[in-house]
Amino acid sequence: MPEPFIPYILMHKNIPVAELTLDTASGAIVSIGAVWESAHVPVGIPVRKQTIDRGALNEWWKGRSIPASRFGIQDALTELCIPSTQLLMEKCRGFSLSDQYWICPAGSGLFWEQANFFENPFSKDVGDILFGRGADGGNINLMSPDNTSDGWLKKKWLVLDGKRFLLKGGSGATCQEPYNEVLAGRICGRLGIPHVTYTLMTNPDTEEMGGYPYSMCEDFITPDTELITAWYIMRTEKKPNHVSVHRHYLDCCGKLGVPGIREAVDQMIVLDYLIVNEDRHQNNFGVIRRADTLEYVSAAPIYDSGTSLWFDKPARMIHAGVKAACKPFKGSHEEQIKLVTDFAWLDFSALTGIDEELREIVKGSLFVDETRCSALCKALKGRVRMLEEAALSARHTIFFDSTRSDVMKDFPYSGKELER
């Protein structure tokens, strides 16, 4: 019989943060002992009188596992003979390629340098199983960052020329997400928005990819940095009822000292308006922090923009004005775009021909046919026009109503400058 509880130390690189024990049956944290470095407790987890809130830490720990909604996860768990994704995390000591937390078996003397996935090789077995290929041979090696990857789309981490890349699929009959990721990156590039570059991978010859499109992007986290998503940033302070989610996010980032956050949020809202992103939830954006010094570096570059461009609509329903879901600050893009504090950076001439660039990206696709491609290009052009109108009307609103304190707070321009 295995021990029912295993003692671990929650580590942040080589800094011991707190003692904890894991339940071997569920993978949950059953107790938390001494807290050694409260400053290094994961962001947004309450610590009171040197005691970590166990419920919140468990929620964070569970949030590191593959979500139950992941495409194909039940089959993968069956093949792995593991009852839940939370139990998989213990097998890779919680190491991830998006941050620097891990769990060290108590008394093992293991160092971060010896086992992290940024600098050490990792097994392909879990990724292969998630891609429906089955692992080679009988012994499955579970040391993989795929055990701690978030999101519902099929994905796996790869190493190419020593660099870490995330390969991610699409969904439904049109598998549009990989094309959308590429386009979002191109728009960002044209507009000078910091972003993750996605490349389209379609190789009908590999059994694994089987003609389906995938996107591939390099890890934007390094051994020195980590991603902290907006979800946790917004848990660093209590949100007063009268304060909007947008204002709360800016305030939390302001208190933590994240540079350039207002500009980055403006840029994200503009991109999401253009591509009609329906799923910019609070784990699809965030900030970058240095793990050793805890210094906040910047907003994270834009990533995960695939759930956009009418990805789940039939071709005949695709047009610029169609109603679509919107996150994270407002329920509609028309309302959300009004939160942008400054459009002066936005060079509309840089978007000329973006529809043709989209046509080029989907050229030859088995999934986005000519009818769909034409509808998408026309609708995207329409979104550019709509954005121009929204930007123009914002200039007028701000000029004529400079008493709007929610918009004007730390707004850098006076009405006169805007009119010029």
Ligand SMILES: Nc1ncnc2c1ncn2[C@@H]1O[C@H](COP(=O)(O)OP(=O)(O)OP(=O)(O)O)[C@@H](O)[C@H]1O
């Ligand atoms: N290039 C990257 N570098 C580091 N971490 C990344 C990178 N891309 C994604 N991640 C991490 O992996 C997680 C899952 O990736 P992503 O959000 O792209 O997947 P998804 O399946 O599209 O997610 P969702 O469920 O939000 O649709 C992200 O939330 C982020 O934590």
Ligand SMILES: [Mg+2]
């Ligand atoms: Mg995501």
